[in-house]
Amino acid sequence: MSDQQARDLSAARAASGLDVRALGLFVHGDSDTLDSRTRISQTLARDPLFAGPAPVSRPDVYARSMAQMNRLYDLQETNGWTEHDVEAAMGMLGEGTGMTLHHSAFVPVFLAQASPELLKQFGTLVRTRGVIGCYLQTELAHGSNVGGLQTTATYLSESDEFELNTPTPGARKWWIGALGRTATHGVLQAQLILKGKSYGPHLFFVQLRDTETHAPLPGVTIGDIGPKVHNAWRATDNGFASFEKVRVPRTWMLSRYAQVTRTGDYVRPPHAKIAYGGMMYLRAGFTATAGWTLAKAITIAIRYATIRRQGALDPTSVDPSVSIPGAPVLEMPVLRYPSTYARLLPVLARAYVLIGLGRSVIATFKAFSESLANGDTSALGEMHALTSALKVYATNTAVRDIEVARQSMGGHGFSAAGGIGRIWAQYLPSVTFEGDNFVLDHQVVRAAVKAHARVSQADFKSQPSSLSPSSAYLRLLSASPPTFGSIEDWGDVRKLAMLLEMRAARVVAARASSDDDVHDPGAAARVSNAVAAAFVGVQVADMADGLDSSGLGKREQVAITRLYVLFLQSDLESGLGDLYQFGLLQGEDTGRTLRRALGRTCMDLLPDAVVLVDAFAFQDWELNSALGAADGRAYARLIERAEEDEMNVDEEHARMVFEESIRPILERGRRMAVKELAAKTKL
Numbered sequence: 154m155s156d157q158q159a160r161d162l163s164a165a166r167a168a169s170g171l172d173v174r175a176l177g178l179f180v181h182g183d184s185d186t187l188d189s190r191t192r193i194s195q196t197l198a199r200d201p202l203f204a205g206p207a208p209v210s211r212p213d214v215y216a217r218s219m220a221q222m223n224r225l226y227d228l229q230e231t232n233g234w235t236e237h238d239v240e241a242a243m244g245m246l247g248e249g250t251g252m253t254l255h256h257s258a259f260v261p262v263f264l265a266q267a268s269p270e271l272l273k274q275f276g277t278l279v280r281t282r283g284v285i286g287c288y289l290q291t292e293l294a295h296g297s298n299v300g301g302l303q304t305t306a307t308y309l310s311e312s313d314e315f316e317l318n319t320p321t322p323g324a325r326k327w328w329i330g331a332l333g334r335t336a337t338h339g340v341l342q343a344q345l346i347l348k349g350k351s352y353g354p355h356l357f358f359v360q361l362r363d364t365e366t367h368a369p370l371p372g373v374t375i376g377d378i379g380p381k382v383h384n385a386w387r388a389t390d391n392g393f394a395s396f397e398k399v400r401v402p403r404t405w406m407l408s409r410y411a412q413v414t415r416t417g418d419y420v421r422p423p424h425a426k427i428a429y430g431g432m433m434y435l436r437a438g439f440t441a442t443a444g445w446t447l448a449k450a451i452t453i454a455i456r457y458a459t460i461r462r463q464g465a466l467d468p469t470s471v472d473p474s475v476s477i478p479g480a481p482v483l484e485m486p487v488l489r490y491p492s493t494y495a496r497l498l499p500v501l502a503r504a505y506v507l508i509g510l511g512r513s514v515i516a517t518f519k520a521f522s523e524s525l526a527n528g529d530t531s532a533l534g535e536m537h538a539l540t541s542a543l544k545v546y547a548t549n550t551a552v553r554d555i556e557v558a559r560q561s562m563g564g565h566g567f568s569a570a571g572g573i574g575r576i577w578a579q580y581l582p583s584v585t586f587e588g589d590n591f592v593l594d595h596q597v598v599r600a601a602v603k604a605h606a607r608v609s610q611a612d613f614k615s616q617p618s619s620l621s622p623s624s625a626y627l628r629l630l631s632a633s634p635p636t637f638g639s640i641e642d643w644g645d646v647r648k649l650a651m652l653l654e655m656r657a658a659r660v661v662a663a664r665a666s667s668d669d670d671v672h673d674p675g676a677a678a679r680v681s682n683a684v685a686a687a688f689v690g691v692q693v694a695d696m697a698d699g700l701d702s703s704g705l706g707k708r709e710q711v712a713i714t715r716l717y718v719l720f721l722q723s724d725l726e727s728g729l730g731d732l733y734q735f736g737l738l739q740g741e742d743t744g745r746t747l748r749r750a751l752g753r754t755c756m757d758l759l760p761d762a763v764v765l766v767d768a769f770a771f772q773d774w775e776l777n778s779a780l781g782a783a784d785g786r787a788y789a790r791l792i793e794r795a796e797e798d799e800m801n802v803d804e805e806h807a808r809m810v811f812e813e814s815i816r817p818i819l820e821r822g823r824r825m826a827v828k829e830l831a832a833k834t835k836l
């Protein structure tokens with residue numbers, strides 16, 4: 154049986170003929186990245202600490218994950234891995250660890266915002282993990298409203314120190330990754346109090362635990378907040394902390410921008426939002442992470458849908474083990490049903506787009522950070538608007554699409570052995586942390602409406618080229634929409650991107666004339682989505698233009714172009730309501746043609762689906778899925794996993810449950826049956 158599935162996956166690969174290596178180089182960016190990733194993954198695959206089964210209890214999961222991190226740093230030291238290699242390896246683990254926040258939040262925020270003096274004192278230790286950090290912002294009672302945080306840092310001029318306090322139970326730091334068991338230090342958001350006056354939240358470097366004994370320092374109360382939903386995030390020790398009269402030197406305020414003088418006077422930062430740089434760094438990474446997470450889920454789903462046969466007979470199939478020559482004997486691979494591939498291929502397209510876009514967002518952010526470091530704050534507003542809009546767009550997309558992929562796998566998609574449920578649960582809080590998506594929507598809308606107001610001014614109309622990339626769509630405020638007469642028109646990426654831009658312009662103009670959230674509560678989310686989709690659409694068209702110089706062969710270029718077209722068609726199809734509402738499309742046929750064009754793009758892509766997911770180059774241990782392994786032997790793996798499951802191997806446990814509960818249930822049932830039968834015979 155499993156031979157047939159292996160044959161199906163090999164046949165799908167052979168039928169495509171696309172060059173998987175060339176596509177792998179394209180999606181990973183270059184051969185160094187792809188080859189070092191493969192080398193690292195193969196190293197970890199040989200180590201049972203990484204590829205072996207996960208423990209059951211949460212403390213054991215945490216312990217194993219810290220052992221994995223210790224091994225990774227050891228491998229870094231012995232093999233000369235770069236920091237980037239370590240972070241690539243961490244990405245392969247499939248879940249966060251007690252060290253994740255050190256890498257993703259503590260180090261970048263500390264390095265970007267500590268004063269030169271503090272950097273000199275701790276910069277090296279922070280980088281080499283001689284101290285392990287966390288990022289303490291959220292409190293029990295406040296998260297989104299950063300201004301409302303209640304932890305205080307009061308300057309004491311007599312000792313030249315800050316005193317940190319948690320004034321109320323609601324001011325306890327809560328949800329802080331790595332705080333529960335791991336971190337020795339952290340950066341803490343607290344209200345800065347100078348001479349009795351509050352200057353709002355600022356960041357402070359703080360020591361939490363003794364670096365020798367790991368015991369909490371005097372005045373610091375710390376613990377883990379307990380398990381999370383869906384059994385997710387088990388390896389991360391999200392924690393709580395409160396502070397009572399904890400002292401830190403004045404120089405431990407992260408004072409690269411805002412400062413406090415020896416006399417307790419406040420020195421303002423050059424730009425009110427300059428300290429948001431750290432947060433933006435975190436947000437800039439979301440697009441690529443969303444893409445790679447989707448890539449994992451869609452690899453599993455497409456491989457499984459290729460080997461899963463059910464329903465109608467497949468006219469192209471011939472089973473060599475059956476004697477009637479040439480007769481179709483196998484059922485259809487479920488991927489070939491239009492209602493399956495039309496769900497999965499747009500997800501594949503979005504994975505490719507988010508990965509490519511994510512790379513360019515990070516490059517843009519790096520250039521922005523360099524300008525910021527040189528005191529140029531001119532791009533702060535644009536970067537904030539862009540990273541916020543993309544964070545919402547990418548995370549909403551990935552959370553929705555991972556579940557689409559899981560549902561496409563029918564019953565086995567609900568098995569933990571399938572692997573997608575775990576990916577989804579792990580990814581889920583991305584829509585909440587680093588800015589709740591619904592809260593960020595309002596910020597995106599505010600920036601868009603502000604840009605619209607500027608564009609509407611008379612003197613601006615003569616220079617539309619001065620629009621920033623995130624608001625460039627506003628140049629089309631009163632432009633006439635392109636016409637879409639034929640299916641071919643719906644394959645023109647520039648035209649499709651322009652339609653997304655026009656939709657954004659119309660949606661923002663409507664919002665600018667009426668910001669009534671009470672009567673239209675979903676408006677902010679719709680506007681934010683339209684603005685992000687317009688920006689992404691233009692990027693996709695640019696990426697399509699760049700394919701000629703990508704080094705890809707002609708056939709591979711055609712396949713990637715189809716993915717880009719499908720991405721845009723799918724976004725427009727889900728926005729048909731807006732497009733008709735704002736008069737950008739006319740006539741029943743136009744929408745119908747779009748849907749037919751989308752169906753055709755899917756059919757064109759279908760033969761290449763397996764190779765396009767192979768190009769992501771995940772090793773089996775990373776996917777950790779019985780259904781999505783590279784050899785296609787899904788049923789054999791499901792059987793193996795079931796046979797090894799703890800419900801099947803512990804006979805003593807089975808006997809204990811039988812004696813304690815099942816036997817009494819059966820015996821009671823028999824007694825009751827005897828009673829009922831006796832009562833009936835009396836009648």
Ligand SMILES: Cc1cc2nc3c(=O)[nH]c(=O)nc-3n(C[C@H](O)[C@H](O)[C@H](O)COP(=O)(O)OP(=O)(O)OC[C@H]3O[C@@H](n4cnc5c(N)ncnc54)[C@H](O)[C@@H]3O)c2cc1C
Pocket residue numbers: 254288289290291294295296297298327328329330386391582585586587588589590591592595
């Ligand atoms: C897994 C995980 C890890 C985390 N790690 C960390 C960490 O390491 N460090 C850290 O500091 N924090 C961390 N957090 C906390 C996280 O950053 C916050 O939970 C997040 O910012 C949301 O804030 P909140 O919990 O206050 O939600 P709330 O703001 O209370 O949201 C509740 C609801 O109210 C809505 N809402 C709130 N305000 C508004 C508004 N102004 N307008 C419209 N709607 C609004 C929201 O949309 C949401 O639906 C983590 C959280 C999770 C889940």
